[in-house]
Structure formats: C-alpha cells, structure tokens
Amino acid sequence: MVISWILNNVFESISKSIQYVTSASMIWKHLDQRFSLSNGARKYKLNKDLYALRQNTNSISEYYTQIKGIWEELDAMCDLPRINGASEEVTNFLQALAKQKDSIS
Numbered sequence: 001m002v003i004s005w006i007l008n009n010v011f012e013s014i015s016k017s018i019q020y021v022t023s024a025s026m027i028w029k030h031l032d033q034r035f036s037l038s039n040g041a042r043k044y045k046l047n048k049d050l051y052a053l054r055q056n057t058n059s060i061s062e063y064y065t066q067i068k069g070i071w072e073e074l075d076a077m078c079d080l081p082r083i084n085g086a087s088e089e090v091t092n093f094l095q096a097l098a099k100q101k102d103s104i105s
Contacts, residue, residue, distance in 0.1 A: 003024050006027055049070055
C-alpha cells in the first residue's frame with residue numbers, strides 16, 4: 001500500500017526509476033539519497049531568490065509571507081550538529097544566538 005502511494009505521488013520519470021524496488025523503505029532510501037544531493041544547489045537558488053525578491057505591487061503581508069517562506073526553508077536546511085554536554089561558555093553563546101534570532105523574527 002505504501003509503495004503504491006509513493007509511486008502514485010511522484011513524477012512519472014521518478015516513478016519509472018523506482019517501480020521495481022521491492023520495499024517501501026528501500027524506495028524511501030533511494031529517493032532520499034537521490035534528492036538530498038541537491039541541497040547545495042537548492043540553497044544557492046533560495047539565496048538568489050531572496051536577493052532578487054522585491055515588494056513591487058504586493059502588499060506588505062504578501063511580501064513578508066514570501067520572504068518568510070524562503071527564510072524558513074533555508075533554516076530547515078541547516079546542517080549544524082547538535083551539541084550535547086556544552087560548557088558554560090558555549091551555553092551562553094547559544095542562548096545569545098537564540099535571543100538574537102528571536103529578535104529578528
């Protein structure tokens with residue numbers, strides 16, 4: 001059932017490349033490997049789109065929604081590792097960074 005759902009919800013060209021894979025988990029791993037390689041190109045495009053974005057005739061609300069969407073997608077692509085057992089100095093730095101980020105949002 002999951003395999004059928006995946007095959008019916010991807011482009012036909014992608015579907016043809018995974019139609020003979022026998023398990024849903026293998027299909028998912030294949031798709032993840034195939035599309036995770038393009039993060040660098042996607043980040044570049046998002047940054048380019050962000051730089052080129054202008055309000056033009058859009059309302060402030062529409063413009064903010066567009067820019068916020070790009071910011072959120074870029075933020076979701078963040079590849080920074082989690083820090084466990086941080087020193088007091090690192091903890092203070094992370095708190096200051098979070099505070100700064102909240103003030104910008």
